[in-house]
Amino acid sequence: MAPASSAVDQAATLLKERIRELESELSKLQRALANLTDGRQGRRGPGRPRGSTSGATRRRRRRRGGTRADQAVKLIKQNPGITASEVARKMSIQPNYLYRVLGDLQKEGRVKKSGRSYTAT
Structure with missing residues (x-):
């Protein structure tokens, strides 16, 4: 055996x-x-739609240097009470993009909006 x-x-x-x-x-x-x-x-939880993973929340892309924001603040300091469309025209960018930048600057407390005009804080 x-x-x-x-x-x-x-x-x-x-x-x-x-x-x-x-x-x-x-x-x-x-x-x-x-x-x-x-x-x-790569797995979703039960009943979750496509694009939603069960893992951690999505990471947002971090702002790089913030050069557009810095340019906008500089222009607003030079011209207190300037409107967003005037700032966009002077920076040669689309106003829609600038509205988003100015919203972030407001949240950071770098600019203040009163009516349609912006002032640096």
Whole structure:
């Protein structure tokens, strides 16, 4: 009965070795997936619409240098009471974009709006 026992032992050893290889490959694949997806899993919760993951909240893109905001504040300091459309015209940008910039500046407390005009604080 020794030959059958050694064959079983040999097969078990081969299977254990293969399992170790597959576990190693699994961990490598999981690390690669985590690097590709920034650690979040691609699954949604039950009943959630597309685009909503069950992971952490979406990260918003941080403002870079804020050069447009700084330019707007500089113009408002030079011309107190200037309107947003006048600032946009002087900066050669679309007023719709500037309204968003000015809203952020108001939240930060760098400018104050009174009526249609803006003043630096």
